[in-house]
Amino acid sequence: MKDCEIFSQLKVPDTAIVRVDGRRFGKVLRKLQFSKPFDIRFANGMVESIELFFSKSGINPVLAYLFSDEVSLLFIGDLPFNGRLEKIDSVIPSFISSALALNLGSPDPMSFDSRVCVIDFKDIIEYLTWRQEECWRNLVSSYAFYLLRDDGFSAKQAAERLKGLKSDDLHELAWGYGINLSETPAWQRRGILVYKQKFEKNGPNLLTGANTKAIRTRIVKDWEPPIFKTEEGARMIESIL
Template identity: 30%
Template sequence: MANSKFEYVKDFERPDYLLPNTWVVVRIDGKGFTKLCAKYGFEKPNDKRALGLMNAAAKAVMTDLTDIVVSYGVSDEYSFVFHKTCTLYDRRESKLVSTVVSTFSAYYVYLWSTYFPDMPLAPPLPSFDGRAVCYPSVQNMRDYMSWRQADCHINNLYNTTFWTLIQQGKMDATDAERSLKGTLSKDKNELLYSQFHMNYNNEPEIFKKGSVVFRDYELVEPGSDNVAEKIDDLAEPVNQSKTQAENDKKRRAKARIVVEHLDVIKDDFWDRRPWLLSNKPGKIPKQT
């Protein structure tokens, strides 16, 4: 680039490198989605079309950005986890966040007609904001994922009960809110069952657990040699040549990306998928 007298303005840029050797979570949230849901008549308490669209956009982001190891979504939010060894954009916060947010937003709009064919988009268009948080240990990162899934359950149970009171119990929003004030989970479950013969446990897993997106490799049996290492040791960086790193990247790019509705709080999810912590591609499952 040619030098000029105006180049001094670069000195005003703020360095925003994220802490090295930490897990980076970029979390995006819908901007003004309450109005968007009302505008397009999203079903309450959950709209499978809207959730499907969120998941499809998340899969597209992970396809484009192979550095993301796992993501978790519920409602109008998604969390994308970059491995602690990630060096994408030299770990610049502004670059990572803006890339994830813009890529997700672009695919969300692009895929809209697939899930809402009879509702063409019109301004104001859907948009998302984002932030990045660094977590120093595997346990911290897992606790973050557990927090989001626990939040999903708590919110969904409340919303399911709230909207059942309105839709089937013919209450208005104020009365429904008042009747749920101070109730515990067991109270909401009992209310649903006793008044509406509804067993919350039979609700779709996507509503209760949210969506987990990851690359699909052959599962590992817990307790085998592949998962014998301590979880933090498993995530430690390994010395790789540039060629080895490129080969791993290509293998990740070839892996099928899946959306599942699984329990990420318990150890089993992580134990059977050691590649999530190690960032080492596993074996591609045999096609049946």
Template identity: 35%
Template sequence: MKLWKKLGFPKPKSEASKGELSLVDNEIYSGVVVPEGYYYFVRLDGWCFHRICKELKLKKPFDRFLATALCKCAEEFFNIFNCSLAYSFSDEINLLFLKKPGFERIEKIDSVFAGIASSKATIELRKLKKFDFVIGFDCRVIPADKKDVLRYLIWRQAECKRNCYNAFAQIALEKKGFCGEALSKRLAGKKISALKRLIKKEGLLDKIKPWHEKGVLLYWKKYRKKGYDPIRNEEVIVERRKVFVDWNPVLFNSASGKSFILNLMKNGMV
């Protein structure tokens, strides 16, 4: 019995050559594809980014230069694959696709997208300082139906908020002399309200920017510009679109946030 059958996988869809010596049937993950009838998110997570922050001496707990570099990474997927929407925070990039980007194999999406993100991040971060260590991203695909698109964004934004307050609380405790295991124990299990009180007590609450707490949202936005029609020999108004980067996005779990995302989807702007 062929290995993919033995292990219960779909038939491989490898692009490798077939023949007497071929082990294509052992490429068991190549047959796993994006399921039909679903939208899907691709989530990219930075690998060993704590080292990057340390080596580049980035501002703690959040650095606008790094956040901008990740937005530039996200924009690559709009330009190459016509990504529908992107949401980024910390070292994470979430890409929404309403249509397949020309291929459907999970294995290929994960490998190609991680490679593009790693390459683009390297290019952008080397604008600050040249370095010789490796930047990497892991990658996963998350299918979602229409209602789950909004749920997913709410979930990731909640994680962003938690990450924000935890990071600033850590800075607050470091100011009080805590470090290592003692610091971790003080933060363990604390709710956002408790973290917020700690941050306020140390005078750091006003340091929190909207993008620290709510992340950064990227989406297509239509605009009009003057053009020229050579056939009619006259100026015309043409409609174009560009990627808009919102550093103060709506709260996705609010009424206005839900309406905003659903309208983007309804109007074909994602």
């Protein structure tokens, strides 16, 4: 019967991105009475869940980029489970799902779906730029939709009102309600970057008592990352890689 597991030996190449995306979070977030379109409590829950993933899962991504309920985890040459696709696409989203439910105190189960993006090393910045641009599009459309909802539009009416509008039109709509989208918090506009950083720490040698330097690792949570398609953004990503 082992032969029926026809996908069990599918493997992912050395460099890949695992992207997980929240599934039907709306009902849970309403029960938790979170604000729309963004709530810092949800963002904190997402970041804390990714920090737990870095520190407790035994899996070692190079970095994680997240916005809204989406997370992209980059792996370079250190894929878990020897690159087995089924394992990667099941263990990673299940860990993050359980971590988020715990962090938010969710009254209901929560789940993420998962996909693997095979990518060349040279295309990593382009991928992150693509997701960061999606972060901006998500911000613009979300603000526009919920501003209309707060103004008395039904969900159907708001969707009809926004149908066919371009980004500039949505920006103007938000401006009409007194919201300058360019001045919203950076984490809403640019997303959040989580990665490990090595640093030197001075301290006494436990055996000799002499002062020594040791290399330690800490988890960095950057709530104001640069725009990745700029020189500053590219330099930052290259320094992490």
